Amino acid sequence: MVHSPSPQHRIPAKSPRFPAANASETVKQTLVEMEALCRARRARLTPIRRRVLEVLLCSQKPLGAYDLASALASHGRRMAPITVYRALDFLIEQGLAHRIASRNAYVAGTGNRGTTAFLVCESCGDATEIASPEVAATVLKVLTERGYQPHARILEITGRCAHCQDIH
Numbered sequence: 001m002v003h004s005p006s007p008q009h010r011i012p013a014k015s016p017r018f019p020a021a022n023a024s025e026t027v028k029q030t031l032v033e034m035e036a037l038c039r040a041r042r043a044r045l046t047p048i049r050r051r052v053l054e055v056l057l058c059s060q061k062p063l064g065a066y067d068l069a070s071a072l073a074s075h076g077r078r079m080a081p082i083t084v085y086r087a088l089d090f091l092i093e094q095g096l097a098h099r100i101a102s103r104n105a106y107v108a109g110t111g112n113r114g115t116t117a118f119l120v121c122e123s124c125g126d127a128t129e130i131a132s133p134e135v136a137a138t139v140l141k142v143l144t145e146r147g148y149q150p151h152a153r154i155l156e157i158t159g160r161c162a163h164c165q166d167i168h
């Protein structure tokens with residue numbers, strides 16, 4: 001975890017962590033698993049979608065669409081934001097990415113298309129996914145009872161992570 005101070009809560013537009021060549025073995029392994037998941041669902045993980053997912057997997061923090069576009073620049077040309085948004089739509093539909101509304105930013109998902117919750121730190125910007133079957137079951141029960149059709153099932157709890165509480 002990188003916990004550098006960021007007074008404006010801005011996510012840097014460019015980071016040396018992004019180049020595909022530096023992707024760790026864990027990221028490569030995860031990409032292989034996500035490719036298999038997409039194949040099983042007969043969903044096409046195109047090269048662009050795969051690259052967007054890879055950048056999200058490599059990032060320690062939620063990334064905005066424009067940060068993604070910059071990170072995906074090739075030969076000095078930034079990827080068109082519409083291309084990034086389309087790739088994100090696919091990834092979100094497949095549970096491979098989630099949008100953190102409070103930060104207007106995206107994080108990689110595990111392929112789970114059900115309800116999931118995030119603890120979002122207002123100091124360092126960290127967003128930690130909490131995989132809780134109990135929370136998911138409770139939300140599903142409430143939705144079913146009310147006949148409600150959710151557009152997204154991402155719960156966000158904002159506050160300060162344990163690390164950021166320690167340093168103040």
Ligand SMILES: [Zn+2]
Nearest residue numbers: 121124161164
């Ligand atoms: Zn924090």
